[in-house]
Amino acid sequence: MLAGNPFIDPFTSNEFMRHALVASVLVALVCAVAGTYVVLRGLSFVGDALAHGVVPGIATALLFGVSGVVGAVVSAAVMMTGVSVITRKSRLSSDTAIGLFFVGMLALGVIITSRSRTFVGDITRILFGELLGVTTSDLGWLLVALVIVAIVAIIAHRPFVLMSIDDGLARTSGFSVPFFHSLMLVLVAITVIASFQSVGTLLVLGMLIAPAAAGALVARRVSTMMLIAALYGTAASYLGLLASYHYDIAAGGSIVFVAVMLFGVTAIISAVLAHRHDDEVPHQHEHHH
Amino acid sequence: MPSAAPMRTLAVIIASLSFGALGLSCSGGTSADSPPATNLPTVVVTYSVLAAVVGDLVGGTADVVTLIPDGQDPHDFAPSAKDVETINDAVFVVANGLHFEEGLDGLLGKLRDADGPVFFVGEHIAVRNMAEGDDHVADHAATDPHLWLSPGAMLEMLPALATELGTALNTDLTAALNAVSADLTALDTEIDDIMAQVDNCKLITGHDELGYFADRYNCELLGAVIPSSTTTSEASAGGLAALKEVIDEHDAKVVFVGLGTPQAVSAQIVKETGVRLVELSTHVMGSVTSYADFMRLVANQLADALK
Numbered sequence: 001m002l003a004g005n006p007f008i009d010p011f012t013s014n015e016f017m018r019h020a021l022v023a024s025v026l027v028a029l030v031c032a033v034a035g036t037y038v039v040l041r042g043l044s045f046v047g048d049a050l051a052h053g054v055v056p057g058i059a060t061a062l063l064f065g066v067s068g069v070v071g072a073v074v075s076a077a078v079m080m081t082g083v084s085v086i087t088r089k090s091r092l093s094s095d096t097a098i099g100l101f102f103v104g105m106l107a108l109g110v111i112i113t114s115r116s117r118t119f120v121g122d123i124t125r126i127l128f129g130e131l132l133g134v135t136t137s138d139l140g141w142l143l144v145a146l147v148i149v150a151i152v153a154i155i156a157h158r159p160f161v162l163m164s165i166d167d168g169l170a171r172t173s174g175f176s177v178p179f180f181h182s183l184m185l186v187l188v189a190i191t192v193i194a195s196f197q198s199v200g201t202l203l204v205l206g207m208l209i210a211p212a213a214a215g216a217l218v219a220r221r222v223s224t225m226m227l228i229a230a231l232y233g234t235a236a237s238y239l240g241l242l243a244s245y246h247y248d249i250a251a252g253g254s255i256v257f258v259a260v261m262l263f264g265v266t267a268i269i270s271a272v273l274a275h276r277h278d279d280e281v282p283h284q285h286e287h288h289h
Numbered sequence: 290m291p292s293a294a295p296m297r298t299l300a301v302i303i304a305s306l307s308f309g310a311l312g313l314s315c316s317g318g319t320s321a322d323s324p325p326a327t328n329l330p331t332v333v334v335t336y337s338v339l340a341a342v343v344g345d346l347v348g349g350t351a352d353v354v355t356l357i358p359d360g361q362d363p364h365d366f367a368p369s370a371k372d373v374e375t376i377n378d379a380v381f382v383v384a385n386g387l388h389f390e391e392g393l394d395g396l397l398g399k400l401r402d403a404d405g406p407v408f409f410v411g412e413h414i415a416v417r418n419m420a421e422g423d424d425h426v427a428d429h430a431a432t433d434p435h436l437w438l439s440p441g442a443m444l445e446m447l448p449a450l451a452t453e454l455g456t457a458l459n460t461d462l463t464a465a466l467n468a469v470s471a472d473l474t475a476l477d478t479e480i481d482d483i484m485a486q487v488d489n490c491k492l493i494t495g496h497d498e499l500g501y502f503a504d505r506y507n508c509e510l511l512g513a514v515i516p517s518s519t520t521t522s523e524a525s526a527g528g529l530a531a532l533k534e535v536i537d538e539h540d541a542k543v544v545f546v547g548l549g550t551p552q553a554v555s556a557q558i559v560k561e562t563g564v565r566l567v568e569l570s571t572h573v574m575g576s577v578t579s580y581a582d583f584m585r586l587v588a589n590q591l592a593d594a595l596k
Binding site: 019132133134244248252253 | 366367369522523524525526527528529530531533551552553554555556557558560561
């Protein structure tokens with residue numbers, strides 16, 4: 001028993017570790033798809049805003065005994081509609097509109113949770129999730145989200161890729177940029193909503209951006225970026241959980257911290273390599289698919 | 290792509306719905322229980338259980354106002370502007386002080402610095418340190434704030450409270466002090482009798498909340514879902530695995546959960562170890578109205594589940 005394997009045994013002997021690993025890997029996969037577009041199209045701020053903006057909806061839903069997912073969906077819809085209306089109807093930039101809704105919704109969330117006499121709407125649990133208490137039905141929700149996100153990403157692959165390069169390119173190819181932009185936001189919203197129950201709203205953003213950023217750093221094709229992001233996210237899930245187990249630290253935080261560290265290491269290595277191969281032609285990852 | 294007009298209508302509808310829901314959820318509670326319209330001076334006590342003790346002491350000589358609504362977690366309470374006013378307007382403020390009311394630390398500290406009328410219970414009892422091995426990095430306080438869970442600790446701080454409070458209210462509380470002290474002594478014996486029904490008192494709780502109780506009534510603390518003196522920490526995988534081992538090793542049958550215990554994590558522990566979750570109201574008065582009834586309820590909840 002003492003001769004056990006410290007890299008595997010925590011998972012074989014604890015169901016909560018297996019559930020947490022499966023949940024965080026599913027989150028990593030969903031985030032790899034949505035996150036790559038977030039990084040390529042510079043939607044990090046919207047992602048952050050969505051991740052925090054769903055808090056009041058979740059808190060309200062839990063207060064009334066409804067599933068937090070319902071509240072999150074309503075909140076996300078309010079935010080995205082509000083942002084697009086403000087951006088379209090006023091001279092304000094979308095940044096300002098997003099910021100307004102971000103702080104407004106988060107403040108509302110704090111107000112609701114601070115004055116609730118019941119304890120179910122506890123803001124700590126909403127922000128950090130309960131990764132170590134993930135149930136099989138939570139895993140089901142994540143799987144559904146993964147399938148939806150994957151299908152949308154496959155169907156809208158071409159306009160999404162074109163928009164990642166340049167909006168004009170997508171427009172000249174006959175795609176409605178506002179429509180596909182909204183669709184992309186819906187994708188991010190689905191990701192956030194599906195992930196908050198396990199990793200919490202605060203840490204969804206880390207999973208959304210860090211692995212995808214690493215992917216964008218080393219790959220050129222969108223699908224390769226997603227693959228790398230998925231691998232990084234999976235590695236971060238495993239290593240983060242292992243760290244939480246052996247060093248007795250918070251699970252959700254460990255995973256995201258590892259994800260960001262992996263990005264940092266990748267960034268340093270690729271910078272060093274780029275410096276060394278300064279004179280050479282930039283390395284192209286051209287494979288035929 | 291949807292046109293702007295219906296989108297805007299939708300936004301208005303959704304927004305008004307969500308604000309309507311907010312209105313509903315807020316109508317239920319003002320933060321501090323509004324003091325009755327009397328000319329009595331106001332004594333503010335930070336949380337409900339402590340307020341019950343103070344209420345017994347002051348009797349009809351002052352209005353006791355509870356700042357943190359009963360049922361809210363005092364560990365992560367954030368005061369509203371009204372709460373700050375209530376504290377500033379109070380003739381006397383009684384608080385736990387051992388970093389228990391985390392959100393009030395700054396406010397009460399300022400009051401103390403200004404030589405304001407504030408009484409920290411933690412300064413008048415033999416403070417319990419968190420057991421060794423509990424000293425997690427996240428814990429800013431190594432002291433255990435859950436002092437109200439032992440009538441003995443209440444007994445200890447009462448003379449000092451009676452003196453300071455008597456001065457502030459300009460009344461002599463000696464008679465009340467003697468009466469309440471006698472009641473607390475009797476209560477202590479009563480709890481001791483209740484806990485005597487339990488042969489082997491081993492406790493696993495939501496967070497580390499039963500230290501004073503365990504020390505006084507000969508219980509052993511095995512562990513907690515959140516091994517911390519506060520509910521605001523997050524569970525770790527290592528901590529949870531250690532808890533599972535403790536449960537197996539001691540063949541524990543019950544985990545006592547309450548305010549601030551992560552529900553999903555607790556449910557997972559049940560699933561993997563077969564323990565039973567028992568509600569324990571250590572931070573809430575709920576339907577009971579006196580400190581004695583509160584302590585009896587806690588003791589009976591423990592004894593019924595363990596014997």
